[in-house]
Amino acid sequence: MQTNLKIALIIVVLIYIFFILKAVKRKNMRIGYLIFWSITGVILIIALLIPNLVENIANVLGFGMPINMIFSVAIFIILYLIFNLTILISKEHNKNTMLIQEVSMLKKRVDELEKKEENFNGK
Amino acid sequence: MKILLIIPAYNEQENIEETIKKIKEFSEEIDYIVINDGSSDNTEKILKANNLNHINLVNNLGIGGAVQTGYKYAHENNYDIAIQFDGDGQHDINCVPKICEPLINGQADMCIGTRYLDKNSSDFQSTFMRRLGANIISIFIKIFTKASITDPTSGFRAVNKKVIEEFTKNYPTEYPEPESTVSLLVNGYKVKEVPVSMNEREGGTSSITIKFWKPVDYMIKVVLAIIIDSISLRRIGGKR
Numbered sequence: 001m002q003t004n005l006k007i008a009l010i011i012v013v014l015i016y017i018f019f020i021l022k023a024v025k026r027k028n029m030r031i032g033y034l035i036f037w038s039i040t041g042v043i044l045i046i047a048l049l050i051p052n053l054v055e056n057i058a059n060v061l062g063f064g065m066p067i068n069m070i071f072s073v074a075i076f077i078i079l080y081l082i083f084n085l086t087i088l089i090s091k092e093h094n095k096n097t098m099l100i101q102e103v104s105m106l107k108k109r110v111d112e113l114e115k116k117e118e119n120f121n122g123k
Numbered sequence: 124m125k126i127l128l129i130i131p132a133y134n135e136q137e138n139i140e141e142t143i144k145k146i147k148e149f150s151e152e153i154d155y156i157v158i159n160d161g162s163s164d165n166t167e168k169i170l171k172a173n174n175l176n177h178i179n180l181v182n183n184l185g186i187g188g189a190v191q192t193g194y195k196y197a198h199e200n201n202y203d204i205a206i207q208f209d210g211d212g213q214h215d216i217n218c219v220p221k222i223c224e225p226l227i228n229g230q231a232d233m234c235i236g237t238r239y240l241d242k243n244s245s246d247f248q249s250t251f252m253r254r255l256g257a258n259i260i261s262i263f264i265k266i267f268t269k270a271s272i273t274d275p276t277s278g279f280r281a282v283n284k285k286v287i288e289e290f291t292k293n294y295p296t297e298y299p300e301p302e303s304t305v306s307l308l309v310n311g312y313k314v315k316e317v318p319v320s321m322n323e324r325e326g327g328t329s330s331i332t333i334k335f336w337k338p339v340d341y342m343i344k345v346v347l348a349i350i351i352d353s354i355s356l357r358r359i360g361g362k363r
Contacts, residue, residue: 097184097188097191097296100180100181100182100184100188101180101184101188101191101192101195103181104178104179104180104181104192105178105196105199107178107181108177108178
């Protein structure tokens with residue numbers, strides 16, 4: 001890999017890690033996701049810093065070109081992530097529905113009780 | 124016998140008052156609850172101004188989530204029978220005793236009012252596309268549950284206490300009419316149909332019509348839902 005390209009990639013990964021840290025600092029990310037994203041960041045840095053690491057692994061596994069291996073791995077990781085997110089959204093959707101129903105029913109009860117109290121005080 | 128009409132309403136400002144007037148004229152003994160599903164029109168104002176018994180959902184949930192709220196309300200207030208009833212004047216209040224009868228004498232746990240059983244009793248037979256859709260869904264229900272349901276998308280249905288409790292816990296909110304029927308059938312509940320008459324809508328737009336603008340999409344998803352439900356909702360030992 002050309003040195004220029006390598007430096008550019010390292011800068012990109014550093015920005016990526018910066019975004020992760022920022023999200024953590026603002027408490028926008030749950031610990032479980034933090035671990036996942038940090039690990040991907042660390043792996044990227046290691047792969048870039050150790051010379052010929054990606055090439056050697058790709059050779060051992062039988063990928064024709066290192067870039068093929070990188071794409072395959074990346075696609076699988078992204079698929080896994082999206083799959084998990086879909087499940088998460090469905091679960092949150094159900095919880096949300098339940099909350100809206102319960103809050104709306106409570107509101108009705110509060111209204112009724114307030115009315116009752118008004119009538120009681122009026123007498 | 125405490126009977127509750129669950130009336131889901133989404134943007135029904137033209138119809139809702141009239142519907143409830145008809146219910147009150149028919150019988151003072153039947154209670155009703157309007158579930159205002161986050162309407163963007165004046166439905167809420169009308170409900171409040173006329174002092175009609177209602178729950179305002181703080182956000183739009185869709186027909187399934189709205190109706191389930193009604194079942195929860197029925198469960199909390201200990202109703203014996205809950206009837207799902209449209210707020211748009213499509214369902215005929217005079218058919219309520221007919222639809223309750225199989226529940227009262229224990230012949231069924233859920234009774235669906237169907238348009239298609241008896242050709243003479245209904246003035247409104249709905250469109251060809253709708254009938255075709257209903258038939259396809261019926262065939263799949265028959266395959267997976269061995270029960271014949273002629274009008275699985277009918278929203279006019281009565282359920283007894285056991286089913287009310289069941290629905291408060293699990294109510295399929297995506298395609299509620301066919302899916303809830305399947306979930307009851309696979310768990311050993313008895314479902315019966317009686318012929319009812321339905322009127323053409325008096326105003327507003329039906330939630331089903333909105334769904335039907337993509338009929339193929341709707342059919343595929345409903346059939347898929349039936350297959351998944353008939354496998355995954357079956358509890359070991361059937362009825363709990």
